[in-house]
Amino acid sequence: MALFYVARYPGPDAAAAAGPEGAEAGAHGRARALLERLQSRARERQQQREPAQTEAAASTEPATRRRRRPRRRRRVNDAEPGSPEAPQGKRRKADGEDAGAESNEEAPGEPSAGSSEEAPGEPSAGSSEEAPGERSTSASAEAAPDGPALEEAAGPLVPGLVLGGFGKRKAPKVQPFLPRWLAEPNCVRRNVTEDLVPIEDIPDVHPDLQKQLRAHGISSYFPVQAAVIPALLESAACGFLVGRGGYRPSDLCVSAPTGSGKTLAFVIPVVQALLSRVVCHIRALVVLPTKELAQQVSKVFNIYTDATPLRVSLVTGQKSLAKEQESLVQKTADGYRCLADIVVATPGRLVDHIDQTPGFSLQQLRFLIIDEADRMIDSMHQSWLPRVVAAAFQSEDPADPCALLQRRQAQAVTAASTCCPQMPLQKLLFSATLTQNPEKLQQLGLHQPRLFSTGLAHRGLEDTDGDGDSGKYAFPVGLTHHYVPCSLSSKPLVVLHLVLEMGFSRVLCFTNSRENSHRLFLLVQAFGGVDVAEFSSRYGPGQRRMILKQFEQGKIQLLISTDATARGIDVQGVELVVNYDAPQYLRTYVHRVGRTARAGKTGQAFTLLLKVQRRFLRMLTEAGAPELQRHELSSKLLQPLVPRYEEALSQLEESVKEERKQRAA
Numbered sequence: 001m002a003l004f005y006v007a008r009y010p011g012p013d014a015a016a017a018a019g020p021e022g023a024e025a026g027a028h029g030r031a032r033a034l035l036e037r038l039q040s041r042a043r044e045r046q047q048q049r050e051p052a053q054t055e056a057a058a059s060t061e062p063a064t065r066r067r068r069r070p071r072r073r074r075r076v077n078d079a080e081p082g083s084p085e086a087p088q089g090k091r092r093k094a095d096g097e098d099a100g101a102e103s104n105e106e107a108p109g110e111p112s113a114g115s116s117e118e119a120p121g122e123p124s125a126g127s128s129e130e131a132p133g134e135r136s137t138s139a140s141a142e143a144a145p146d147g148p149a150l151e152e153a154a155g156p157l158v159p160g161l162v163l164g165g166f167g168k169r170k171a172p173k174v175q176p177f178l179p180r181w182l183a184e185p186n187c188v189r190r191n192v193t194e195d196l197v198p199i200e201d202i203p204d205v206h207p208d209l210q211k212q213l214r215a216h217g218i219s220s221y222f223p224v225q226a227a228v229i230p231a232l233l234e235s236a237a238c239g240f241l242v243g244r245g246g247y248r249p250s251d252l253c254v255s256a257p258t259g260s261g262k263t264l265a266f267v268i269p270v271v272q273a274l275l276s277r278v279v280c281h282i283r284a285l286v287v288l289p290t291k292e293l294a295q296q297v298s299k300v301f302n303i304y305t306d307a308t309p310l311r312v313s314l315v316t317g318q319k320s321l322a323k324e325q326e327s328l329v330q331k332t333a334d335g336y337r338c339l340a341d342i343v344v345a346t347p348g349r350l351v352d353h354i355d356q357t358p359g360f361s362l363q364q365l366r367f368l369i370i371d372e373a374d375r376m377i378d379s380m381h382q383s384w385l386p387r388v389v390a391a392a393f394q395s396e397d398p399a400d401p402c403a404l405l406q407r408r409q410a411q412a413v414t415a416a417s418t419c420c421p422q423m424p425l426q427k428l429l430f431s432a433t434l435t436q437n438p439e440k441l442q443q444l445g446l447h448q449p450r451l452f453s454t455g456l457a458h459r460g461l462e463d464t465d466g467d468g469d470s471g472k473y474a475f476p477v478g479l480t481h482h483y484v485p486c487s488l489s490s491k492p493l494v495v496l497h498l499v500l501e502m503g504f505s506r507v508l509c510f511t512n513s514r515e516n517s518h519r520l521f522l523l524v525q526a527f528g529g530v531d532v533a534e535f536s537s538r539y540g541p542g543q544r545r546m547i548l549k550q551f552e553q554g555k556i557q558l559l560i561s562t563d564a565t566a567r568g569i570d571v572q573g574v575e576l577v578v579n580y581d582a583p584q585y586l587r588t589y590v591h592r593v594g595r596t597a598r599a600g601k602t603g604q605a606f607t608l609l610l611k612v613q614r615r616f617l618r619m620l621t622e623a624g625a626p627e628l629q630r631h632e633l634s635s636k637l638l639q640p641l642v643p644r645y646e647e648a649l650s651q652l653e654e655s656v657k658e659e660r661k662q663r664a665a
């Protein structure tokens with residue numbers, strides 16, 4: 001303010017009349033007079049505003065206080081994200097969008113930093129509310145356009161006028177912008193017992209494939225198959241070397257419930273598209289998260305390529321690298337010959353072959369199928385996808401006679417470039433819990449994607465950030481969900497009761513760790529009377545394969561497993577899924593319970609819940625899952641099992657000690 005007056009020029013007349021000293025004294029006097037005048041004007045205005053301020057004070061005060069409250073730091077590591085013990089804010093991540101969320105043999109990822117949650121009392125970005133100080137400045141500026149700085153300095157800080165109260169209002173949720181393909185999916189019905197499409201109604205499917213389908217007891221397509229098969233066949237309508245009209249076909253994302261037949265939705269069109277191939281090259285690559293799943297999918301491909309010249313190769317590390325190499329390439333006098341049209345792989349082993357197998361080429365790849373896509377997105381840190389894409393777009397050798405058909409990375413479109421036919425690479429994503437998070441999907445570099453989805457179109461779009469839970473995933477129609485309130489010590493008894501008293505013949509029981517699986521297995525084994533086995537990473541791939549086979553054959557009544565079997569595993573006739581440990585994430589729940597009620601059958605899911613875990617129920621309700629029915633098991637019902645159970649407990653102690661000794665030795 002002082003600078004303002006010093007700089008102010010008094011005017012030529014005053015300066016001349018007073019002389020050099022008088023001019024200075026006069027300027028000081030005038031400045032003081034001006035200051036007093038302005039101060040008194042400000043005081044008058046202040047008095048005029050007084051009534052308005054008194055009215056506003058009631059609402060302004062709490063707001064001011066609220067703003068001064070220091071921002072509370074959110075706790076990060078108190079509980080597992082999404083766990084029933086996790087605080088409310090954490091449960092926004094409860095669907096397990098974090099990396100490695102489902103594998104209990106991997107550490108669940110940290111919640112992402114971009115949570116939209118705000119500290120209590122914090123105004124949201126872009127809020128129309130202004131801080132009181134800000135408001136007072138602007139109010140003064142309006143009142144005295146000629147001297148706002150003076151105005152502020154003249155009196156005490158003027159509290160701002162408040163338009164509207166500061167009562168506790170829930171900030172409206174910001175709706176993120178969704179790309180159109182995610183916001184407007186192609187809707188797929190989720191009920192696989194209705195809306196079936198007879199095989200003959202899709203005549204584009206090759207008659208030989210139709211015959212194979214019928215031979216395997218399939219007379220109609222499930223809704224997801226009826227939607228996806230024609231779309232894929234259309235994108236390969238000009239042969240697999242170019243897309244329709246010479247354009248690159250759209251990538252497809254498919255989200256449909258567990259057991260709804262997603263595997264055949266890609267197997268049939270891919271086999272059909274490749275039927276016309278002349279030279280054997282890797283044209284289709286299916287990437288899955290586990291060996292067991294890869295094996296299951298390669299079996300389905302084998303069924304439908306059996307009577308064709310197409311060859312399927314499984315590369316998962318179950319065999320030695322050299323053995324797998326033999327099934328992929330053959331050395332010839334003038335180079336290498338490819339031996340596989342379709343490769344089904346796990347990501348790690350696939351990268352091994354890209355790096356170490358001479359003659360392993362993905363340059364002719366037409367379909368890249370990513371099954372259990374959300375899980376595979378979680379494993380993107382392994383960089384397998386960039387490696388695959390780099391191998392598929394490897395710089396071409398101009399001397400190669402097939403160079404014309406090789407694809408190139410997108411460049412500027414010129415008349416010349418449009419003349420060359422381009423081999424398209426089409427990505428196909430499948431999952432029962434496909435993420436809706438555009439940022440995550442963006443990592444896959446999708447080209448003009450199309451989404452086929454059940455349920456999301458009508459329900460889940462209010463939760464489009466992909467990290468919330470409301471109504472995102474669809475469950476099989478024939479599945480009934482229960483929960484059993486129980487104590488920690490009675491959990492094994494409840495499992496024994498379900499298996500022995502309720503007469504289920506094929507039960508899959510999930511725990512959250514391989515230690516829990518092992519102990520429960522030892523306990524049930526010691527109890528006796530149940531054909532029980534365990535499935536976890538304690539066993540090698542060969543043993544695991546054998547266990548699953550025996551379970552499928554009905555030789556095992558109760559299979560106690562980690563989440564290793566939670567995804568994709570298709571075992572016929574599972575009647576009951578027991579969540580011995582409540583799953584930590586919604587996605588895990590969807591996949592675990594999806595091992596029953598498959599392909600239109602009915603099934604039951606029981607989740608054992610401790611008192612402190614009841615938040616799990618809220619998590620499911622918020623996720624739009626069907627309500628879990630309470631199933632009360634009184635201690636009277638469990639009592640007959642207790643004496644034998646106590647004996648089994650003491651045997652368990654012995655077994656655990658014995659195992660510890662063996663490990664130490």
Ligand SMILES: Nc1ncnc2c1ncn2[C@@H]1O[C@H](COP(=O)(O)OP(=O)(O)OP(=O)(O)O)[C@@H](O)[C@H]1O
Pocket residue numbers: 217218219220221222225256257258259260261262263264431432567568569570594598599
């Ligand atoms: N059209 C059909 N008619 C009858 N059965 C079918 C049909 N399509 C698939 N199936 C059977 O349905 C079962 C489940 O199929 P699939 O494993 O493909 O389900 P999914 O959608 O991939 O499940 P998940 O998400 O759990 O992996 C399989 O046993 C399969 O043989």
